[in-house]
Amino acid sequence: MLDVTPLTEGWTLRHEGAALSAAVPGCVHTDLLAAGVIADPFLGRNETEVAWVGRRDWTYDVALPATSGHEQTDLVFDGLDTAAQIRLDGQLLGSVRNMHRSYRFDVTGLGGPLSVHFTSAYGAAEAVRDRLGERPSAYPEPFPYLRKMACSFGWDWGPTLVTAGIWRPVRLEHWSTARIARVRPLVTVERGVGRVELAVDVERTRVEAGLTVEARAGGVRACGTIDGTSGTVLLEIPGPELWWPRGYGEQRLYDVELTLSDAHGPLDAWRRRIGFRTLELDRRADAHGSGFTFVVNGVRLFARGVNWIPDDALPSRITPERYRHRLRQAAAAGVDLVRVWGGGIYESEDFYDACDELGLMVWQDFPFACAAYPEEQPLRGEVEAEARENVVRLMPHPSLVLWNGNNENLWGFKDWDWERRLAGDSWGEGYYLGLLPRVVAELDPTRPYAAGSPWSGSWDHHPNDPAHGTHHSWEVWNRTDYADYRLHVPRFVAEFGWQAPPAYATLRRALPGEALAPDSPGMLHHQKADDGNGKLERGLARHFPPPEGDFDRWHYLNQVNQARAVAAGIEHWRAHWPVCAGTVLWQLNDCWPVTSWAAIDGDGRAKPLYHELRRLYADRLLTLQPRTGGLVLAAVNQSAQPWRGTVRLRRMSVEGVTTGETTLDLSAAARAVGELLVPTELRPAGPKEFLVADADGLRALHFPVPDREVPYPSPRFDVTVAPGAVTVTAHTLVRDLLLQADRLDPAAEADTGLVTLLPGERVTIGVRGWETLDERAETAARSALYCVEPTR
Template sequence: MKEAVQLTEGWSLDHDGNPLPARVPGCVHTDLLAAGLIPDPFLGLNESEVAWVGRRAWTYTRHVDPAETAAGHHERTDLVFDGLDTAAVITFGGHEIGRTRNMHRRHRFDVTGRSGLLRVAFGSAYDEAEAVRALTGERPNVYPEPFQYIRKMACSFGWDWGPTLVTAGMWRPVRLERWSTARLAEVRPLVTVRGGAGRVEVHIDVERTGRGADRRLEVSARVGGVQARGAVDGSRAVLTLDVPDPDLWWPRGYGEQPLYDLDVTLTDLGAGGRPLDSWSRRIGFRDVTLDRSADEHGTGFTFVVNGVPVFARGVNWIPDDVLPSRVTPGRYRTRLQQAADAGVDLVRIWGGGIYEDDAFYDICDELGLMVWQDFLFACAAYPEEQPLRGEVEAEARDNVVRLMPHPSLVLWNGNNENLWGFRDWDWERALAGDSWGGGYYLDLLPRVVAELDPTRAYTAGSPWSGSWDHHPNDPAHGTHHSWEVWNRRDYAEYRDSVPRFVAEFGWQAPPAVATLRRALPGERLGPESPGMLHHQKAEDGNGKLNRGIARHFPLPGNDFDRWHYLAQVVQARAVAAGIEHWRSHWPVCAGTVVWQLNDCWPVSSWSAVDGDGRLKPLYHELRRVYADRLLTLRPGADAPVLAVVNQSAEPWPVTVTLRRMRADGTMMAEEVLDLTVPARQVHRQTVPGGLAPDARSAEEYLVADAWGSPRPSGAGSGGGLRAVHFPLADKDFAYPAPQYDVVVETPVGGGSGEGSVEVVVTAHTLVRDLLLQADRLGPDAVCDSGLRTLLPGERARLRVRGAAETGANAVRAALFCVEPS
């Protein structure tokens, strides 16, 4: 049977002739940090202090004993690298055994009988990129870094949310594999469901040794109690397993996520059926199609899972650390569980990052998170000449085969924004006929997917209208990226269109205050303070933040705490405005994918979870607007429009109470609607006459509350759904000075963890967008609630755990709300 020996220990990194202990998996930056030779690049302005690391060559060495590579009772020993970052020359015992130039591939070398010094010499990624650029010629790019000339994580070179930390090293495991006769080189399970029956068609490629060339080999496969066997014809075999009536895998919110063990074994019949190699993965039975039918609205883009059309509640995912070897399975689980808890059912892995570790996809399988996987091309024209073209195809084949067993994987996407860039960003003129990546997205990649993984849909890019017959970012056709609103407009303008599928949109906000204090030690925080500006990578990012605030609130001058609160409020409101509007237009709009779930370091960005893992108010707002049942009020032509969204599998009997209110708390009119919204449908109606606030009045607003019928007696602001509509901007509305009482209680029987308390806020006036910034009570403190709007006399309970300070004065100081202008 094949044996594996992990090579995780015993490595050294050469630093100016001095050997440093090295961690594998890891990278140069993590090894230099561990040795105390560079400062933490995430703190202060240190990113600039370590820029030199990415421009140098680095060498890793390890002595390999003859016993480690000796075949022993095996014929062959392979040295396997699961990830080398990026341009490397590998020598073993003084002999070169290979060269690599792709971070996103696995590499395997025959080292049978070799021993001595194993040396992995990494050249500077900048030098490699410049050498390729010299061969292929210049190509346009949205950032001043050469990432399109090297098959490496593009955001290593910086992005509008990320630092420039150009890594090198063995970022995934290294091992020796010893084997005889033959091994399983590739296993591709094609899983389908038809008429309630499951089928697994297992395509197997075998590599043989010289001695094994003529051996009679057999493969067997087992899943769900069904087994199949077959002979290996040369180097290939195909086994088919029919599984009657399997339990279906569903996205979260639609059903369960049963997983089945698929086991494949290779045996040598000439040696009495001796097992040679084995392969095991978990698979799931589900049918996923992408409905791109044309209709009266344009061209659709709807995921259909097991026959059920799905409104995708998505988030975009970037690498969770710019030094990706630091991301553990536990960290993946934390972040993905946060996504699931927010109502997310789709995660798009963005094309400027990496194909994530197997643990990422395993967790998505378990949590019911559909995965949209970009091929790794983003925001640049990519040369199609050698040496890149061969690397691109090998990388695509490697990762399609590696990831296709996962039932969570529902879509392969060719690139991020490159088709759009070619058409709109003046690339076509600058290229003057040179290659730019179109041959990858429209030819090579769809051919690879069709050959290796025909069970899944492929789309050429995001955004993409489906053909050059329409603009690549046409909202009426296919996927759409909505960035004009953040860049130039007010978030209310999200409501001006109904795209078929919004694959990117978002709004920025700073991270939590505790994150800023850790990342900017000793700095007096301010929007324009040196560290804040350094940790703001977007072009005119603070200008856009300030303009977004100023459209709704007076800018708070030198009051950083107020500015910070308002920036986070506007982010949450902006994203909610888009999602509420687009969800209310299901099934014309079939999904939203918020930019972005996470961060790779502490930074002002579009994320819902900041670089230290703290939840922004946006996170809690996602939890509200991505819930199965949603209540919204939005402006209409003559009166506000009420939308009641039911994405659950059951009809929703609901009582909606509409109240026209004055700022002083007086109720001017009220009407109760008893509705039943069918499963997976939306009820829309104009608010009845007499309930619409006077658009010219600074003192009127509308409140909608929804309760499952019948409404419980004495129900206040908690336990139901609420939507509010203010016809004027906050700065023009006559808010009363907020008045509320704060009581801190220790839960009886319901608290867990040191410092667990309940904060009870009782409003005596209208209190708009009340927010408890729990991290001000201690860096580990977490609140279970985001923005809340209370009417006079209403009470809110906010549970806080992990707080270092729980006194009423400290809690009151951590509470913020909208104040009169």
């Protein structure tokens, strides 16, 4: 059998005569941090102080163990970041320049010192740019000229930390006669039978040896022979249990094992988990344009999605446990689709394994984002090689539901003056409309491919036309009020979002000793968006009076505004299912502590938006929607059962007096939306009234004017503290009450986000990680509670 020797110990990092111990997998930044050579780039403005790291060359050295008695030994790198030369005992094994693929070198009979010399990614990218010519980009960094994680070079939410290193595992593989080079599993369900067609490629040392393959899954066994260097074996499993997205059924997974043998016994084995499900992306034209609806096992879905960026700016630090924790957070918020965004990476198997188990559908971008990418060599060959490898690597995962060509590049060509500036130069269209769909069709025909996001399906329509295909809604955040989300009903909203600062404890850790203010030096450094603070200020001013000089109020109100903005969009779009078939929030996570669009900040703390997602993405959602001709109550029912009940409608004054009330029958079919027109006499008139709708434990509120025009009473409420809980009892209307648990203790977490209480109502907020129960606990809890206050 094939033997594996991991190469994880004894590595040294060298630079200009200096040497220090290196961790593999890892990167230069993590090694320098561990040795105390650089300060943490996530703190203060240290990012700028470590910029020199990305401009230097670095070398990793290790003594290669003696080879075994097998016929062949391969040196295998799962990931090298990015431009490097590999030498063994002074002999050049090869040169590489792609972070997104693996490499294999025959080192049979060789030994001695192994060195991996990394050239600065800046130097490598700039050399390609100088040869092929400048291409337009959303950022001035040279990321389009090298197959490396684009956001290493900085983004409007991320630091510029240009990494280098052996970022994924490296090992020696010793084998004889033959090894399994590639297995391509085509998994389908036909007439109640699960079919697993395993296309097997092998590498041989002896062509005369007779080879067989045996596959097992679900109690079924099948055998085949290898003719030359390839063969196929088919497994048919009667009546397989299906894999479903979360909320629609169970996530049944099957272990598949394939063994390669010769006459003397087993030589190599391949093991994966698969799931059986049918998958369709319905893009047919209809009366509203052309759709973009996922259909899994025959069920049409409204996709409740989030965009995913690399969870750490130094991605070699992301552990399997961290992937699983973050994705569990997503699932707990009602998410059923995660889009792996194109400025990042193809994630590790741990990510996709967790998505398989949690029922999170994966939309996978190919790594192209916000720039014109040259199509000449050496880039074109690298793009095809990485695409072929990663399509086959990821295709066993039932969670993977879409391959997407790029992020915003087709849109950029049309709207960002690229066509004129390119003057005929290549820019990536040949990848998105030619190379990538050809690779997917050849290797993974079981999954749909989209040329980009946004994309209307063809050049017959504007790439970001909301009536066709996928749409990115950024005009609202950049220029207008979030109420404007209600002006359009896109077929599928693949990006939209609103910024807010991270949790208070995250800011305190990231900006030690700083007097926090929206424009303090550290806050500005950790705000990467173009005019980000200006957009926050203008967006806040449309709803609240400016909290001048009060950082705590500024912090709280911007977090409220973020949750309100996202709610305005999702409630409107979900209420228009099935015309709109999905929303993918920008974004779930952060890669460092920063003011951004994320629901979970760079230290892993949930913002109020995260808790709001649990309401917005629940199977059942109650929402009040202003429409032409009146106010509509929409009952959004994503569950498999009809929703029938009674809704209580109350028109109330801000003083808490009910001025009108009725009950109505509510009805929404399974996977459908039911609507009721609010009676004219119950519609709130003017700033002193609002509407409350309650049904089956769900609540919807409608205030007809912005908060800055509402004459809120001074909030009065009682606070009691018990182990693991803070209870608030309201004596007045208390709007958007929030317990910022991390102000009690940086380790504390609250299980509840923003909540509005009517007079006499109470809420108990669970708190983990805060053990103080002395006489000061109630005072501390009260100081960590925030709510909307009267206009001063």
